[in-house]
Amino acid sequence: MAEYKLLITGPMGAGKTTAIAAISDVPPIVTDVQNNDTSVAKDRTTVGMDFGELALENGDTLRIYGTPGQERFDFMWEILAKGAIGLIVLTDNSTPDPVADLQLYLESFSTLIARTACVIGVGRSESHPAPSIDELSIAAQAKGVVCPIVPVDARERDQVLLLVDLLLTQLESR
Amino acid sequence: MSEINVSPAFTQIADFHASRLMAEILGAVAVVISTADGFEVAARARDAAQSSRLAAMASSIAAIGAVIGDETLSGACRGIFIEADKGQIVMVEIRHPDHILILTVVADEQALLGAVTYSARQTALVLAKA
Ligand SMILES: Nc1nc2c(ncn2[C@@H]2O[C@H](COP(=O)(O)OP(=O)(O)OP(=O)(O)O)[C@@H](O)[C@H]2O)c(=O)[nH]1
Numbered sequence: 257m258a259e260y261k262l263l264i265t266g267p268m269g270a271g272k273t274t275a276i277a278a279i280s281d282v283p284p285i286v287t288d289v290q291n292n293d294t295s296v297a298k299d300r301t302t303v304g305m306d307f308g309e310l311a312l313e314n315g316d317t318l319r320i321y322g323t324p325g326q327e328r329f330d331f332m333w334e335i336l337a338k339g340a341i342g343l344i345v346l347t348d349n350s351t352p353d354p355v356a357d358l359q360l361y362l363e364s365f366s367t368l369i370a371r372t373a374c375v376i377g378v379g380r381s382e383s384h385p386a387p388s389i390d391e392l393s394i395a396a397q398a399k400g401v402v403c404p405i406v407p408v409d410a411r412e413r414d415q416v417l418l419l420v421d422l423l424l425t426q427l428e429s430r
Numbered sequence: 431m432s433e434i435n436v437s438p439a440f441t442q443i444a445d446f447h448a449s450r451l452m453a454e455i456l457g458a459v460a461v462v463i464s465t466a467d468g469f470e471v472a473a474r475a476r477d478a479a480q481s482s483r484l485a486a487m488a489s490s491i492a493a494i495g496a497v498i499g500d501e502t503l504s505g506a507c508r509g510i511f512i513e514a515d516k517g518q519i520v521m522v523e524i525r526h527p528d529h530i531l532i533l534t535v536v537a538d539e540q541a542l543l544g545a546v547t548y549s550a551r552q553t554a555l556v557l558a559k560a
């Protein structure tokens with residue numbers, strides 16, 4: 257039985273904390289505090305990390321970490337990326353510039369992505385169809401990342417599990 | 431920089447205390463008063479570029495301290511103390527009724543941890559009522 261570390265990142269409010277809570281077998285560790293940034297209508301925001309655990313069918317355990325979204329916490333990005341076997345980037349299609357958001361995280365985590373694998377989950381694409389999966393895919397390719405990109409609702413356990421599966425499948429095929 | 435919801439009146443008082451602590455604490459390198467989510471409210475530092483990074487780091491470590499206090503049934507986290515080779519870092523919570531803030535003091539090897547902690551705690555109590 258092995259334990260693997262997996263990391264979830266993406267912009268503020270994309271649903272990183274929600275996604276980990278949706279799939280964790282144990283009550284997740286949450287470090288959310290009151291949000292004081294008046295430019296984003298959100299009560300609480302993650303400033304340290306999220307943590308949850310997921311037992312896989314083969315007996316292995318995934319330790320799932322989530323990052324804070326804001327760039328001022330990039331030192332936590334570095335700490336949390338250590339030892340991860342893969343990255344899930346959750347984006348939010350309702351932000352002013354989802355393409356720029358995606359590219360920021362792909363760039364910031366480029367070392368991890370190059371070493372491991374990546375999956376992109378696009379949130380709120382039902383209410384905000386643009387940019388399309390194709391456009392996001394081109395934006396990812398421009399940053400040298402070719403990986404699965406799928407729509408996701410971070411509140412739905414099955415949809416988040418699909419992201420995890422897509423990541424693990426890539427790792428197995430290596 | 432993002433707009434933060436801390437009143438100008440509070441910011442002014444915080445600024446006064448940051449300046450006072452910087453002058454009073456022997457070996458003080460930086461004093462930062464920041465929101466729980468990592469925004470600088472007031473700061474004095476030998477290296478001004480350091481203060482916004484310190485604000486974000488204080489936020490992360492205080493949140494992790496809070497979780498550890500909670501999971502070990504030790505209660506809420508009041509402060510975090512880092513003893514480094516060439517200095518000490520003290521972070522204490524300011525429990526203001528409107529918002530939790532963090533006071534961070536970085537001091538070099540001239541400073542005494544007890545003295546830094548005492549000054550920081552006293553100031554946190556004053557700011558909690560400001
Ligand atoms: N309508 C809708 N809401 C969603 C969807 N995905 C997530 N949410 C909601 O969006 C919010 C996301 O909040 P968090 O999980 O705290 O997001 P986060 O990425 O951890 O945010 P930070 O920690 O602040 O960076 C929650 O209230 C979710 O219920 C979606 O696909 N559709």
Ligand SMILES: [Mg+2]
Nearest residue numbers: 272273301302
């Ligand atoms: Mg979060």
